[in-house]
Structure formats: structure tokens, C-alpha cells
Amino acid sequence: MADSTSTIDNAQFIKDLRRGDPSAVTELYNTYADRIYSLVFNQVGRDHDAAQDIVQETFVAALKSVAKFRNKSKIYTWLCSIANNKVADFYRRRKRQNKYQTKALEPDQISSDTLAPDSVESEERQEDARQALSSLPLHYRQVLIFKYVEEMPVLEISKIMERSPKSIEGLLTRARKELRARLAIPSEG
């Protein structure tokens, strides 16, 4: 996926954000809000309310901590890292409240309004895949989404998930294996 950060002069932009320049805040928001929302939405099992809460927390936290941003990573990577932590916080809160399970929504609650399958077979296949993905542990789901949906390199994922690249490779292998198992597909070996 192309990164629109290339169109933003990071150093000047971050300076403007630190000053609280409303136009910089608007630019940050307009550039990344939809992408962060989409990422979070898929991580929380396509739950709109949860995704909106987490996106709000992510941008508020980003603006509070912008002074600490050292410009060593892309702005999108930094926002993903914050969003990733907020998603984990969200599941911890839900677990504490004991109202929900750690895994994502049950399949019958999952919205399919954005999906347009070509046939019954592809719809069933997507439903199976959605169930399999939703039932994975959160860190498996996150690493798979970063790798295959966001198409991020391992190094970038390692910055977001605060693990070494080697650890991310291992996590990806285990996540793929688990996904295949839940789809009842033979493992890669």
C-alpha cells in the first residue's frame, strides 16, 4: 500500500503539530483517519462502535505525545503503534469488565455490509475466513493484518509491535499456521 506520508514534510509537519497548529491537526486527521479506522475496524472484528472509540483514543494520544515523536519512523507507523496499543487496551478492558470474550465478535454479529461476494461459494469462503481470523489471538490477527492487508515490511511491523524483526517472523509463522489450522488447510510444513 502506498504511504501518503511521502507527501508530508515530516519535520515541519511535526513542528506544526507540536505548536498545535489547527491546519496541521486537520491534515494529520484527513490523511490518516480513514486508514487507521480501517486497520482498527478489522482488528476488532468489524465492530464500528469499538473502532470509533479506539480511533478517537488514538488521535488524542497522538496529539498528547507528539512532543515525544522523534521522527525516526513514518507518521503512519507511529499512529499504527499507538492504535495497536489502544486495541490491546480495549481487549484488556473488555476482559476486565467480563462482559465480552477476548476474541472478536461472534460471526453472526459481524457486519458484512462492505462485502460483495460474487457467489454463494465465495460468500461461504469469506465467512469461514472471517470466522477463522476473528477467532485468532489478537497478536496473531494484528501481525497478519499488518503483513498481508497493510503490506508492511517486517521491520516496520517490528516497530509497531515493539518486538524484534526475528520475533515478528516467528509470530508470522505461528499466525499463518494457526490460520491454516482454523481453515482446516494443510500446513506449509
Place this chain on the structure above:
Amino acid sequence: MANFTSEDEIKELLKSVCQPAAPSPEFKDQLLQDLTRGAEGATRPRWRQPRVLVPIAATLISVAIGYGIWLGQIAEARLLP
């Protein structure tokens, strides 16, 4: 049905499941308003925040008034024979 044994097949599968989504326009507008309103106060330098700025301004005004009074007394003392 594909076996999803290759990277491309996994990518295709996950992309079909994790399609892009967008928040509601009302939510987006409200959050943007909140963020732009909150950003200026939150990121303002400490010395420009009212709880710091007001005591500093009050002190400077008091010093200026005091200095003015002091200068007046000196001038008055010099004018006296």
C-alpha cells in the same frame, strides 16, 4: 477452493476479508472538531498557559508600579532643598 499455501493466497484471502472501511461522516467531523479545539491548548508552551502566564504578568506589573513609585520618591527627594 484454494489451499492458501502460498503467501499470495493468504494475502488474497485476508484482503477479501479485511476490506477497507470508513467511519461515519458525523463521527469524523465531531472528532476533528474536538481535536483541533483541544490541540492548541494541549500543545501550547508551558509559559503561555494561563496558570503560568497570569502570575508572571501580575508580578511584572507589580514590579513596574513599585519601580515607578520608587523613581517618583527619588525625584521628589532630589527636588527638595
